[in-house]
Amino acid sequence: MTDLAITAETHADAATRASQVAGAMRGFSREIGAMSAFRMESCIHCGMCAEACHYYIATEDPQYTPIWKVEPFKQAYKREASAFAPVIRLFGLKRAVTAEQLAQWQHLLFDSCNLCGRCSLICPMGIDVTTLIEQARHAMFDAGLAPQELYDKADHQQLTGHPEASLEPYRQKLLDIGIRFNVPIPLDQPDVEVMLCVPRTDIDHYPQAVAAIARVMRHLGVSHTFRSDGLIAENYGYYAGSKEWQREISLRLIDQAVACHAKILLVPECGHAYTALRWEAADLVGKPLPFKVMAATEYLALALKSGQLSLGKADIGATSFQDPCKLDRMGGVIHAPRELMKAMGVDLHEMENSGNFSFCCGGGGGVVDIEQAKPLRYRTMETKLREVDATDTKTFLTSCSDCRRTFDDAKEHFSWDKSPQSLLELVAANLVATRPVTTSTGA
Amino acid sequence: MNVDLLSFARGPALKFALGIFCAGVVWRILAFCLLRIRRDFNRPRNSMLKYLWTGVFATASRSWPHPEFIKRTGAGEALGYSYHMGLFVVILLFGPHIAFLGSLFGITWPGLPSSVITAIAVVTATLFLGVLFRRVTTPVIRMLSNFDDYFSWFITMLVMLTGLAASAHLGARYETLLAIHILSVDVLLVWFPFGKLMHAFYIFPSRAINGAILARKGAAT
Numbered sequence: 001m002t003d004l005a006i007t008a009e010t011h012a013d014a015a016t017r018a019s020q021v022a023g024a025m026r027g028f029s030r031e032i033g034a035m036s037a038f039r040m041e042s043c044i045h046c047g048m049c050a051e052a053c054h055y056y057i058a059t060e061d062p063q064y065t066p067i068w069k070v071e072p073f074k075q076a077y078k079r080e081a082s083a084f085a086p087v088i089r090l091f092g093l094k095r096a097v098t099a100e101q102l103a104q105w106q107h108l109l110f111d112s113c114n115l116c117g118r119c120s121l122i123c124p125m126g127i128d129v130t131t132l133i134e135q136a137r138h139a140m141f142d143a144g145l146a147p148q149e150l151y152d153k154a155d156h157q158q159l160t161g162h163p164e165a166s167l168e169p170y171r172q173k174l175l176d177i178g179i180r181f182n183v184p185i186p187l188d189q190p191d192v193e194v195m196l197c198v199p200r201t202d203i204d205h206y207p208q209a210v211a212a213i214a215r216v217m218r219h220l221g222v223s224h225t226f227r228s229d230g231l232i233a234e235n236y237g238y239y240a241g242s243k244e245w246q247r248e249i250s251l252r253l254i255d256q257a258v259a260c261h262a263k264i265l266l267v268p269e270c271g272h273a274y275t276a277l278r279w280e281a282a283d284l285v286g287k288p289l290p291f292k293v294m295a296a297t298e299y300l301a302l303a304l305k306s307g308q309l310s311l312g313k314a315d316i317g318a319t320s321f322q323d324p325c326k327l328d329r330m331g332g333v334i335h336a337p338r339e340l341m342k343a344m345g346v347d348l349h350e351m352e353n354s355g356n357f358s359f360c361c362g363g364g365g366g367v368v369d370i371e372q373a374k375p376l377r378y379r380t381m382e383t384k385l386r387e388v389d390a391t392d393t394k395t396f397l398t399s400c401s402d403c404r405r406t407f408d409d410a411k412e413h414f415s416w417d418k419s420p421q422s423l424l425e426l427v428a429a430n431l432v433a434t435r436p437v438t439t440s441t442g443a
Numbered sequence: 444m445n446v447d448l449l450s451f452a453r454g455p456a457l458k459f460a461l462g463i464f465c466a467g468v469v470w471r472i473l474a475f476c477l478l479r480i481r482r483d484f485n486r487p488r489n490s491m492l493k494y495l496w497t498g499v500f501a502t503a504s505r506s507w508p509h510p511e512f513i514k515r516t517g518a519g520e521a522l523g524y525s526y527h528m529g530l531f532v533v534i535l536l537f538g539p540h541i542a543f544l545g546s547l548f549g550i551t552w553p554g555l556p557s558s559v560i561t562a563i564a565v566v567t568a569t570l571f572l573g574v575l576f577r578r579v580t581t582p583v584i585r586m587l588s589n590f591d592d593y594f595s596w597f598i599t600m601l602v603m604l605t606g607l608a609a610s611a612h613l614g615a616r617y618e619t620l621l622a623i624h625i626l627s628v629d630v631l632l633v634w635f636p637f638g639k640l641m642h643a644f645y646i647f648p649s650r651a652i653n654g655a656i657l658a659r660k661g662a663a664t
Contacts, residue, residue: 035652037475042649044642045592046523047583051515062583083474084637121663122512124520125642126505126650128657279660282484292486332488332661356663357511 014099017144021099024143028073029080032135037081039132040074042125043067049129052122054359055112058380066119066129069108072097073136102143109136110147111373114364116325121356130330137241146240149369154236158245161252162200162232171228173203174210181211184218189225195262196226197233197253199270201401209401212428213268213296219431220303230256233273238280239366247284250276257291268296269424271326271400272364278331295327296424297399301336304343310432314344317394320351322420323358324400337399337423344430349391359384363406381410388418399423449618452625460632467636468644488661501654501664502647522573529567533560561610568603591638598634601627
């Protein structure tokens, strides 16, 4: 190809990208809605949100200030949809967002934000910054600027139901786990009380967690099933910022839950899957879901309260607990894990920042899947690891498979001496029979 | 001449400024209210009464940082709230201000002695200078700052300084100083709907609405 041809092609690419960005920003401004417009209008540029963000705390680099992560989007909103937008455009008071500017922001919106919600707790104006960042991710996706890893996984999942190609079908992997751990795995049962989904992370990395939920459900004697066509809990559409793909991926589970007449769709230990299904799915399909979405821990805590579940004492010594951001701070499942631990007599030593104020593991928001985010993620995680170490505990629990994967990665990277264990597995290991276990749900 | 300037400042200029202020504030609020309001189809965790009450409670609770954040934000918040309180005291409890507000709204209330107000105004202006210092020396805040932040600071400071000069009769005849003070207020009123001063109208609804939305999910507020 001649230099001239290459230059012409480059210009054509640049023009296409510029038009794509302009479209995405107009779309963002139109779609943003009254509430998020209000959020952007309310910001007083006080910078307090930086003090809640573990990326800023670890680096002291101002660019990691949460509200700065939506700066181009504030700019676009003011130009396109704010009260004085025509005047702003007429006098050029805010420049149009450029493709180059937006490309710079990919690092800020994806590599350095876990969507953990800690910044939303510090704002003196009460602004939920995290929701703005989620909406900005949508525009980034529309502008063709989602990170490749997240884009590929989301694309694969919306087409196939699971985020990566697998030699062995996940259905088979699930059944193999049942055989390996000697627990029946009910699959594709027609009429059940509870439909279960499962994090792909658990199937691939922590099969014992899959066996644990199957064991606990069997113990409870509640009719339940996994569904071959709605198996994977994760939603990479959510991570990548594609509302359409997020909807498609959620619909697979929703359709299956409807097909088996489930009253409850139970999300095992996966924070963002819970958010996608519990707090966003109904909005994406445009109507209320005909079943409840529950996190495994809250379901089990309810069973404990009702006397349906009884737990023995767990002899695990002093224990710390990682609160998954999407389940507790952002999802309201804050007491359930502690009630379960209390019932098992766990000697819980809380971290300096725990519960609603816990720092993210560093992997949330899809960050654990982004290769280029690794160095910053490790740097940021040090804050968390120091807090875990400071508890001086033997056991480290969590109730999110992504947290678990992130900490296990840190274990390898830092030669750290701890490995998080699953709260669900601990529950499964300490079941005490309270009544005869029914077998109606067996495979 | 001075009397003419004063008459202009508190006559047509003030009327014009109040007109822009009222129309601008209403339009600024209406503009985003006219945007799409999403219906939330997700099943709430808390009852409507509970999450609305949590929202109302957040209007007050957000005035005080969560203990987990105090070490990092306490000084900044103390500075911010202190000068705001100083401003409110000076605006609402200074005799001539009460008389002016009384002429607008038809009610008056007891004020504080001028000497006390002057002392508070001096402290407030000093704190406000500290706010600017913090804005230009703190990398995060400097990065976030734009023309709006600096002009809003400037015009507010101008109002404070001209007010102090007028009450102390410093540098010119009282009528001239008062006219300049009122003109600076006129400029502030005109600027108000276009910039960040609007946060005076946003702060409590913002805390309440965001708080209620989070509380609907049972999320932390």
